[in-house]
Structure formats: C-alpha cells, structure tokens
Amino acid sequence: MAEESDRKLVIPGDPLGEGVAGHGTFEEDGKIFSKVIGLAEQKNNLFFVIPLRGIYNPKRGDGVIGKIEDISFSKWIVDINSPYQAVLPLNEAVDEFIDLTKTDLTKYFDYGDLIFAEISTVTRAKSVQLSMKSRRCRKLRGGRIIEVTPAKVPRIIGRSGSMVEMIKDLTKTQIVVGQNGLVWVKGENEDIAAESVLYIEQKSHIQGLTDQVKAMLEKRMGRTFEAKPAKEDIFEKKEGDYDDRKTDKE
Amino acid sequence: MIGIDTDLVREIMRNKKRLDNRAADKYRKVTIETNFVTSAEGSARVRLGDTEVVAGVKMDMGEPYPDSPDEGVLSVSSEFLPLASPDFESGPPGEDSIELARVVDRAIRESKAIDFKKLCITPGEKVWMVFVDIDIIDNDGNLIDAAGLAAVAALRSAKIPDIEDEKPVFSRKGKKALPMKGIPISTTFAKIRDYIVVDPGLAESEALEARLTVGTVDSEGIKICSLQKGGTSSFTIEEIGSILETAEDKGSELRKLVK
Amino acid sequence: MTEKLIKNDKRIDGRKLDELRPIEAMVGVLKKADGSAFFRLGDTMAIAGVYGPKKVHPRHAEEAEKAILRTKYNMAPFSTETRSRPGHNRRSTEISFVTRQAIEPVLFLEEFPKTAIDVHIEVLQANASSRCVGINAASLALADAGVPMRDLIASCSAGIVEGKKVLDISGKEDTEGELDLPIAYYPRKKAITLLQMDGLAKRSDVKQLIELAIKGCEKIYEKQKQALRKRYSLEEVMHEKEVKV
Numbered sequence: 001m002a003e004e005s006d007r008k009l010v011i012p013g014d015p016l017g018e019g020v021a022g023h024g025t026f027e028e029d030g031k032i033f034s035k036v037i038g039l040a041e042q043k044n045n046l047f048f049v050i051p052l053r054g055i056y057n058p059k060r061g062d063g064v065i066g067k068i069e070d071i072s073f074s075k076w077i078v079d080i081n082s083p084y085q086a087v088l089p090l091n092e093a094v095d096e097f098i099d100l101t102k103t104d105l106t107k108y109f110d111y112g113d114l115i116f117a118e119i120s121t122v123t124r125a126k127s128v129q130l131s132m133k134s135r136r137c138r139k140l141r142g143g144r145i146i147e148v149t150p151a152k153v154p155r156i157i158g159r160s161g162s163m164v165e166m167i168k169d170l171t172k173t174q175i176v177v178g179q180n181g182l183v184w185v186k187g188e189n190e191d192i193a194a195e196s197v198l199y200i201e202q203k204s205h206i207q208g209l210t211d212q213v214k215a216m217l218e219k220r221m222g223r224t225f226e227a228k229p230a231k232e233d234i235f236e237k238k239e240g241d242y243d244d245r246k247t248d249k250e
Numbered sequence: 251m252i253g254i255d256t257d258l259v260r261e262i263m264r265n266k267k268r269l270d271n272r273a274a275d276k277y278r279k280v281t282i283e284t285n286f287v288t289s290a291e292g293s294a295r296v297r298l299g300d301t302e303v304v305a306g307v308k309m310d311m312g313e314p315y316p317d318s319p320d321e322g323v324l325s326v327s328s329e330f331l332p333l334a335s336p337d338f339e340s341g342p343p344g345e346d347s348i349e350l351a352r353v354v355d356r357a358i359r360e361s362k363a364i365d366f367k368k369l370c371i372t373p374g375e376k377v378w379m380v381f382v383d384i385d386i387i388d389n390d391g392n393l394i395d396a397a398g399l400a401a402v403a404a405l406r407s408a409k410i411p412d413i414e415d416e417k418p419v420f421s422r423k424g425k426k427a428l429p430m431k432g433i434p435i436s437t438t439f440a441k442i443r444d445y446i447v448v449d450p451g452l453a454e455s456e457a458l459e460a461r462l463t464v465g466t467v468d469s470e471g472i473k474i475c476s477l478q479k480g481g482t483s484s485f486t487i488e489e490i491g492s493i494l495e496t497a498e499d500k501g502s503e504l505r506k507l508v509k
Numbered sequence: 510m511t512e513k514l515i516k517n518d519k520r521i522d523g524r525k526l527d528e529l530r531p532i533e534a535m536v537g538v539l540k541k542a543d544g545s546a547f548f549r550l551g552d553t554m555a556i557a558g559v560y561g562p563k564k565v566h567p568r569h570a571e572e573a574e575k576a577i578l579r580t581k582y583n584m585a586p587f588s589t590e591t592r593s594r595p596g597h598n599r600r601s602t603e604i605s606f607v608t609r610q611a612i613e614p615v616l617f618l619e620e621f622p623k624t625a626i627d628v629h630i631e632v633l634q635a636n637a638s639s640r641c642v643g644i645n646a647a648s649l650a651l652a653d654a655g656v657p658m659r660d661l662i663a664s665c666s667a668g669i670v671e672g673k674k675v676l677d678i679s680g681k682e683d684t685e686g687e688l689d690l691p692i693a694y695y696p697r698k699k700a701i702t703l704l705q706m707d708g709l710a711k712r713s714d715v716k717q718l719i720e721l722a723i724k725g726c727e728k729i730y731e732k733q734k735q736a737l738r739k740r741y742s743l744e745e746v747m748h749e750k751e752v753k754v
Contacts, residue, residue, distance in 0.1 A: 011737045012652050013660035013697055026659065035617060035657035037741060052741055054655020055562055083564045083624040125573065126622055345606040348599045360707050462704065474715050477706035482613040484700035487719060494712045
C-alpha cells in the first residue's frame with residue numbers, strides 16, 4: 001500500500017492526465033488538472049488530489065467537533081470551524097419528547113459546549129445540518145481542543161485508527177478526532193498527546209512517521225505499546241472509557 | 251425594481267446579437283453641448299444613448315509640484331450622483347468612480363493634449379491648476395467614454411481666467427483658450443460570451459465579462475495613449491490586437507463630434 | 510545634460526533590454542494568515558496575506574452563489590524615497606481594483622458561496638512595477654491558502670525608454686521613461702487578465718510591448734511554481750522563514 005510520501009506533489013494548474021475529474025481536480029478539454037496544492041492520486045482513470053491546505057468543506061457523513069454558538073427555539077447553532085454554520089435540530093439531538101414551552105435547551109447543550117456530531121445533510125447553498133443520533137456522538141467534557149489542517153486528519157487517525165490508538169494508549173488520554181480539523185484530548189498527559197498530534201501535522205509527509213511517534217512517546221512515557229489488531233470502529237467504548245452521557249440532561 | 255437579467259444578455263450575445271440590435275462596432279447617438287454652465291471656466295454636457303454626463307473645468311492659481319516647477323497641474327475627479335441610478339449611493343467615491351476619473355485623466359495626460367508648460371505663470375511659484383470635475387447624471391452604461399468626451403469637450407471650451415492684481419478673475423469669462431493640441435478619445439469594448447462589442451449599454455455593462463478601454467489621440471498620426479482592462483475575465487492577445495484596430499477607427503469618428 | 514538611461518542597449522542597472530530584474534519568491538512566510546507569500550523583483554518587494562474563505566461581515570455583502578474576493582493593495586509609508594502618507598488613496602484604490610480583476614478569473618469562487626476571501630498586499634519597497642509584484646505575491650498566497658485555482662497569475666511590466674522597448678522597467682526608467690505597460694497573464698490559457706498603459710505609442714508598438722511582457726510573465730510563472738513546490742517538498746522543510754531584505 002502506498003505510503004503518503006509516494007504520492008506526487010501537485011500545484012494548481014498541474015496536468016494529471018486524461019480521465020475523470022475527482023476531488024481537488026478540474027477538467028478542461030478532456031484533460032484533468034489539479035485545483036489545489038496537494039498530493040495527487042489515481043484510481044483507474046479517476047484522478048483526485050488530497051489538499052495539503054485549505055479550510056474544511058463540510059461533507060455528509062463526516063464526524064466533526066463543534067462548539068455551541070447560539071441557541072434558538074428548537075435548535076442549536078454550532079461552530080464547526082468552517083465559514084458555514086451548522087444547525088443541530090432538537091429532534092436530531094435528543095430522543096425523548098421535549099415540551100419547548102417548559103424546557104430550557106441549555107439543559108442539554110449550553111453556550112460554549114463542545115460536541116462530537118455527524119453531518120447529516122449539506123445543501124447546495126452549504127447549509128449544514130448535524131445529527132447526534134449515531135452511537136459515537138456525544139458531548140465532550142473538559143479536555144482541550146487542538147486545531148489542525150483538515151487534510152492531515154487521516155494521518156492523525158492512521159490506518160484503521162492505528163496512530164491515534166497508539167497515542168491514546170501511551171499517554172492514557174481520550175482522543176476524539178473531527179474531520180473538520182479539530183482534535184479533542186483529555187487526560188493526565190493531554191499536553192503530551194496534544195504535542196504528538198501537532199508533530200504529526202508538521203511531519204505528515206515523511207515516511208515511517210508512526211514508528212517515529214511511537215518511539216518518541218515510549219521514551220517520554222517510559223512504557224511500551226503493543227499494537228492491537230485493527231479495530232473497525234475506533235470510537236468503540238470500553239469499560240470506564242468516556243463519560244458516556246450524551247447530554248447533561250441524562 | 252427588477253434588476254437586469256444578465257443571463258438573458260449573455261444568451262443573446264452568445265448568438266452574436268445585441269439587446270438593442272446594434273452592430274458590434276456601432277456607438278449609440280452622441281450629443282455634445284458646451285458652455286452650458288457659466289460659473290465654470292469650461293463645461294460640457296454629453297449624451298451617449300441615455301447616459302448623461304456633465305463636466306466642468308475650474309481653474310485657479312497654485313503652486314507647482316516640486317519635481318515639475320514650470321508645469322501646470324491637472325486634476326480629474328468624478329462623482330457618480332445618486333440621482334443617476336438606483337445603485338449609486340451617496341458618500342465618498344467607490345472604486346468604479348475612482349477608476350473612471352483616473353482613466354479619463356490618463357488619456358488626457360498621456361496624450362500630451364495639454365501643454366502644461368504653457369500653464370506656468372512664475373516658475374517654481376505659480377502655475378495654473380486645472381480641475382476637471384465629472385458628474386454622472388444618468389447611467390445607461392459606458393460611463394467612461396461619455397465622461398471622457400465630456401471632459402475633453404469641457405477642456406476645449408475652457409478659457410483661462412484673466413488676471414487682475416495677481417489674482418484670477420472669475421466673474422467673467424477669460425479671453426485665452428486653454429492651450430490644447432490633439433483630442434484624446436476613450437473607446438470602451440465589452441466582451442460577453444466571446445462576443446466583443448463597442449459602447450456597452452447598461453445591460454451589457456452589468457453582464458460584461460471583460461472590458462478594455464483604449465485611449466487614442468491624433469498626434470502625428472493616430473496613437474494609443476492609454477489602456478485599461480476591467481472585468482473579471484480575460485482577453486487573448488489576438489482579441490486585443492483587433493480591439494486596438496477598431497479603437498483607432500471609432501476614436502476618429504468620435505473625434506469629429508468634438509472638433 | 511542628464512545621463513542617458515540606455516547606452517549600447519544596456520540599461521543603467523546593467524540589464525539587457527529584455528531582461529527581468531532578479532526574482533525572489535517565498536511561500537508561507539506568515540504564521541497567522543491562511544496563506545501568504547513574499548515576492549521580489551529587484552528592489553520592489555511585497556508580502557501578500559490571505560484570509561479565507563471565511564464568513565462575510567457585513568452579512569449583506571455576501572453573495573449567494575459564490576465567494577466574494579476582496580483585495581487591498583497598500584504601500585508602506587517607508588516604501589518610497591519620500592515618505593508616503595499612510596492610508597488608502599485613489600491610486601491604491603484603483604490598483605486594488607485592477608488587482609482583484611487580474612486574479613479573479615482563475616479562482617473557483619463558486620465553490621464557497623456566501624464567504625469572503627480577503628487578500629492583503631503590502632508593498633514594502635517600491636521601485637516601479639509594485640502592482641505586478643503584488644499580484645505575483647497574491648497569486649502564490651491564494652494557492653498557499655488552499656483556495657482552488659485554475660492556474661497561477663504572473664505579472665510584470667514592459668515600457669519604452671529613450672525610444673527602446675524594455676522589459677520590467679525600474680527606477681529612473683519609470684519616472685523618466687516614455688511609456689509604462691503592466692500586464693497580468695494567465696499562462697495556461699495564454700490570456701491577459703490585467704492590461705494598463707500610460708504613454709503614447711503606435712498600435713504595432715503596443716502589441717510588441719504586450720508580447721514582450723508576456724515573455725517576462727512566463728519566466729516569472731516558472732519561479733512562482735518553483736517556490737510553491739519548494740514550500741511543500743517531501744524533504745524536511747524549515748518552518749521558520751526570515752524575509753530576506
């Protein structure tokens with residue numbers, strides 16, 4: 001499997017070949033060109049470019065970390081680190097019936113609260129709607145937030161979660177990674193975990209990064225890490241893991 | 251009020267036609283009236299289609315710029331009056347207004363139509379300052395060309411004030427004309443869906459993708475004295491070559507109206 | 510009797526008639542901006558910083574279908590021999606305007622409706638062609654910010670000095686020369702996105718000057734691409750960069 005450094009670095013206007021224009025590319029007279037500075041990849045005749053820079057463009061299905069910005073009659077307005085505001089409607093956040101005339105929505109999520117939610121829809125005019133119905137969605141209490149370039153998120157997660165699991169294990173922290181470039185860490189050594197995440201962002205282009213980070217952390221924490229078999233759902237809850245109350249109301 | 255349907259304009263032009271059925275190289279009707287304001291040293295009122303622009307020339311004595319002590323000074327400004335269009339707001343000039351004034355200034359200045367040395371009174375101390383103020387009264391597109399015509403016609407009608415007690419006399423018209431040679435004319439071209447047309451009307455001005463204003467002057471043959479590209483699209487060098495050629499012809503036509 | 514600006518087809522700074530001044534381009538020179546670049550042509554240098562796409566303030570300025578591009582060209586008061594007053598003036602307003610129109614053709618603004626992309630150009634030292642240097646820097650800064658683009662825009666000037674056609678006018682050639690013609694070029698499309706001219710010339714001369722300027726832009730384009738690739742090369746890169754003066 002190709003390491004990230006095997007992909008070709010391209011800049012806007014670089015020709016990629018003839019075929020189909022995927023993400024990060026555009027077509028002109030049958031030829032495909034890169035739109036952004038990034039790493040070019042090809043699958044059969046589909047060309048695409050993973051941007052190395054740029055803001056987060058909301059996509060349906062993405063798990064994102066957001067901060068409650070405003071509370072309206074039956075919904076929360078959420079800042080998802082994007083120029084596009086996201087909305088979390090009441091019925092997508094809470095299962096029980098709520099009498100809006102009697103209930104204060106801040107009991108569930110208050111101004112400034114951090115949540116991990118899923119993007120359920122993005123309209124053409126870029127109106128974003130969130131949902132917290134999925135198992136992995138929850139309120140994030142305490143901890144700290146680090147901001148990274150959204151393009152680096154896959155590197156931070158690693159193949160089947162290998163990179164982030166390793167950091168969690170070695171630093172004994174909880175880590176939640178949002179596709180929108182926000183990473184939440186919580187625990188005794190959250191500063192070391194945060195440093196590791198930022199290190200990966202800076203060095204995302206080098207080979208053998210996972211081993212390098214592992215060695216650094218093992219030395220720093222004075223313990224070793226045994227890679228466990230790849231997990232499907234990296235947000236699978238273990239006993240005593242997250243504070244699993246979805247909202248404060250529960 | 252419903253705005254201009256730019257999609258309709260673009261569709262029509264894609265078929266090499268214009269909204270008012272004009273040929274690509276045809277200007278709308280031009281009328282020029284000079285000296286209609288007696289408070290100014292020179293003035294002109296121009297109608298280009300339904301676009302109307304007035305320009306006034308005021309002169310005064312002043313100090314020359316330090317790096318040109320024996321030359322007079324020219325200053326061109328413009329105001330897009332709110333009464334000219336529902337889209338014009340009162341307040342300081344916006345980028346369109348500033349661009350228009352600078353483009354009109356450029357054509358006049360670079361054409362060397364005004365001999366600034368002849369505007370010197372006492373070198374290093376006193377020179378004539380020429381202020382050209384352009385007021386857009388009615389916007390029906392192609393404000394630059396109309397403003398250019400008004401400015402030049404106003405300058406050509408201007409008389410330098412008499413001097414009494416070392417001060418200019420404004421209460422009556424002077425006797426000496428402003429020393430001018432050559433008549434600079436600006437011609438503006440609009441490109442929409444690869445169709446290039448001269449003198450864009452209001453709808454064409456709003457729908458244009460690229461615009462090129464060419465200043466020409468009759469000075470030992472026809473010469474180009476200014477260029478300004480506008481709009482958020484581009485021109486190929488072939489298109490520019492063809493525009494320059496047409497600009498010389500159109501400039502000559504309009505020049506006859508100013509003479 | 511003033512010194513001639515061109516002797517035996519050599520210019521006062523030793524350049525040939527069709528030679529550009531030395532070029533320097535660096536991408537990613539600012540920490541806070543979403544994208545940034547530094548560009549130098551001889552003694553003229555500028556930094557560009559890009560913020561966005563971001564929310565538009567005031568909201569009523571936003572466009573439903575695409576991002577709005579806002580460009581601000583500014584000259585530092587110390588950038589000219591005689592101090593220039595800080596704040597914008599009519600010249601900087603016009604240059605901001607034409608700069609925006611020079612770059613907008615290559616941006617995919619429709620991918621970010623209801624947002625703004627702000628480009629700030631600061632000319633640190635001005636020795637002619639500052640608007641060209643500003644455009645070269647801005648173009649790189651936009652690519653650095655991850656704004657999707659069809660191509661980079663390269664810009665330079667041509668002119669007439671003592672009757673001769675020259676590329677990239679500078680210094681006295683600007684103040685004492687006969688004609689100044691800056692252009693901005695969209696290389697892959699061979700299209701011109703900025704064209705201005707101050708001076709007096711025959712039509713055929715104007716065309717030749719444009720062609721000369723295009724050649725200069727093509728060389729600048731190669732340097733821009735090099736600088737952009739260097740910023741993200743797959744070797745270890747230094748993240749602290751000092752602006753060379």
